[in-house]
Amino acid sequence: MSLPNGRTAHENDNASEVTARFSGTTKGIHGGRREAKLKRECDICIVGAGIVGMVAALLLRKQGILVHIYERQASVYPLPRAVALADDSIRLLLAAGLGVEVQRHVLKHHSQEDFIWRDKQQNPLVRLNMAQPGPTGLPNASLFSQPNLEAAIALYCEHAGVPIYRGWEFQDAVQEVDGRMTIFFTRYKTEKQICYNAGVQVHSNFLVAADGANSSVREHFGIDREDYGLRSDWLILDTLPSKTAGSDWPWSQICDPERPTTVIGGGGDRHRWEFMRLPHETTSELTSHKNVWASLAPYGLDETNCEIERAVVYTFRSLNARTYSTARNSVFLIGDSAHQMPPFIGQGLNSGIRDAGALAWRLIAHLRGCQSTDLLASYTVERRHHVEQMIKKAIELGQPICETDAGISEKMVRSNEEGL
Numbered sequence: 001m002s003l004p005n006g007r008t009a010h011e012n013d014n015a016s017e018v019t020a021r022f023s024g025t026t027k028g029i030h031g032g033r034r035e036a037k038l039k040r041e042c043d044i045c046i047v048g049a050g051i052v053g054m055v056a057a058l059l060l061r062k063q064g065i066l067v068h069i070y071e072r073q074a075s076v077y078p079l080p081r082a083v084a085l086a087d088d089s090i091r092l093l094l095a096a097g098l099g100v101e102v103q104r105h106v107l108k109h110h111s112q113e114d115f116i117w118r119d120k121q122q123n124p125l126v127r128l129n130m131a132q133p134g135p136t137g138l139p140n141a142s143l144f145s146q147p148n149l150e151a152a153i154a155l156y157c158e159h160a161g162v163p164i165y166r167g168w169e170f171q172d173a174v175q176e177v178d179g180r181m182t183i184f185f186t187r188y189k190t191e192k193q194i195c196y197n198a199g200v201q202v203h204s205n206f207l208v209a210a211d212g213a214n215s216s217v218r219e220h221f222g223i224d225r226e227d228y229g230l231r232s233d234w235l236i237l238d239t240l241p242s243k244t245a246g247s248d249w250p251w252s253q254i255c256d257p258e259r260p261t262t263v264i265g266g267g268g269d270r271h272r273w274e275f276m277r278l279p280h281e282t283t284s285e286l287t288s289h290k291n292v293w294a295s296l297a298p299y300g301l302d303e304t305n306c307e308i309e310r311a312v313v314y315t316f317r318s319l320n321a322r323t324y325s326t327a328r329n330s331v332f333l334i335g336d337s338a339h340q341m342p343p344f345i346g347q348g349l350n351s352g353i354r355d356a357g358a359l360a361w362r363l364i365a366h367l368r369g370c371q372s373t374d375l376l377a378s379y380t381v382e383r384r385h386h387v388e389q390m391i392k393k394a395i396e397l398g399q400p401i402c403e404t405d406a407g408i409s410e411k412m413v414r415s416n417e418e419g420l
C-alpha cells in the first residue's frame, strides 16, 4: 500500500530503522572525555517529546522544576496511534495544566457509548460502557486523535516554560562523581542530511527516558525487558469516511477466528479498523491496495467515500522493563520506553501517563529535600507491578480475540459469556 506521505507499511520496522545508534567519529565519554561546545543546565532532562514525556515535564514544571526536553524529530509525528484515554489519565493531564487541551481534544461527545465484544455472528458477549463515569467522575474512556492532542500539548509546553529542543538525538550519558548526569545529544541525521557532529552537552540532576519503544536510553543503560509472549501483527486502518458514507459502525471487538477485527472511533470524525494478520498471510499482502479496500467493503466503504489516513501493520507486543530505573536512581524509564502491551484494554499510553505522574511527585519531593533513596526506588516497585497486571489482563482478554482455531475460539468465547 503506498501512502500519500511515503511511509513504509510496517511501522515497527520503520521505528527500529530510525533508532539506529549514532556511529560517528566522536569518542564515547567512557573511552576518553568528550566536550560539546554547546552546554546547558537543568534540573531534569527528558528524552522524547511524546505525550508521556511532555506530561511528565509539565507536572514537574508546575512545581518550579527546570525541565528540558530533547526530541529528535523536527515536528510532531503526524499519524494516529493510541486512541483511548482513561479517566485517571485525564486527571493527570488536568493536573499538568492541560484543561483547555483536554476540553478541546478529548472530552467531546461521542457518537456511541458502548464498546461491545461480539462473536462471529455479531452476538454481544461483553458490553463496556465508555461514557459511564469512572472512579474519578470522568468518562471511563474517551477517544481522541493522538497527533492533535500531542501538537496541542507541545504548544502548551512553550507557554509553560518547558523548552523542547527539536532535532537532537540522545547519544550517551554518564553519572558524574557529584551524582549529577552529563547527557550528550547529537544532531538527528535523516538520510538526506549531512551530520557535522554538532553536539549539545546537558548537565542535569536526573535523566528521564520517554523515548518510546525502541528507547536508546534504555539500551544505553542495558536495561532488559521481560517478554510475556504475545506478539501479533495487525493491519491498522485509520480512516476519514465522508458524511455520505455514514458513521454508524458499532464499536466492537469481533472474536471471529477467520478474521479477528476491531472497530472503534478514532477521535472526531475518524474511524479505526484493525484486522489481525492470519498465519498464512504476509505483511505486504495485508497492506496491498486490494486487500485494504476489500477489508473495508463490508462496512460500505470504498475509494469514493473514504480517505485512508494510515494503513500499516503494527505489531502488538507484551514487554516490561525489568527495572524502571538505574541502580543509583538517576535515570528513569517512563511510557513505551518501559513497556509495551497489546491494546485490547487500551492501557498502553494510559500506563505511560501513570508513570509520568508516579515519577513526577517523587522527583519533586526529592528535589525539595526529601532525599530517601527508598522514595525513588519505590517508583519501579509501584509502576512495574501495575503494568505487569495490565499486560497480563490484556493478554488474557486478547486470547479469545486472537484465536484462529474455530473450535477453541468457540469454547473461549462461550466461557467468557458465562462469566458475564
Ligand SMILES: Cc1cc2nc3c(=O)[nH]c(=O)nc-3n(C[C@H](O)[C@H](O)[C@H](O)COP(=O)(O)OP(=O)(O)OC[C@H]3O[C@@H](n4cnc5c(N)ncnc54)[C@H](O)[C@@H]3O)c2cc1C
Pocket (backbone or CB within 6 Å): 011, 012, 015, 019, 047, 048, 049, 050, 051, 052, 053, 070, 071, 072, 073, 077, 080, 081, 082, 083, 146, 168, 169, 170, 210, 211, 212, 213, 214, 215, 216, 217, 236, 314, 334, 335, 336, 337, 343, 348, 349, 352
Ligand atoms: C509507530 C507507532 C504506532 C503505534 N500505533 C498504535 C496503535 O495503533 N494503537 C495503540 O494503542 N498504540 C499505538 N502505539 C503506541 C502509542 O502511541 C504509545 O503507547 C504512546 O505514544 C506512548 O507514548 P510515549 O510518549 O511513551 O512514546 P512515543 O509516543 O513513542 O514518543 C517517544 C518520542 O521520543 C522520541 N525519540 C525516540 N528516540 C529518541 C532519541 N534517541 N533521542 C531523542 N528523541 C527520541 C520520538 O521521536 C518520539 O517523539 C504506536 C506507537 C508507535 C511508535
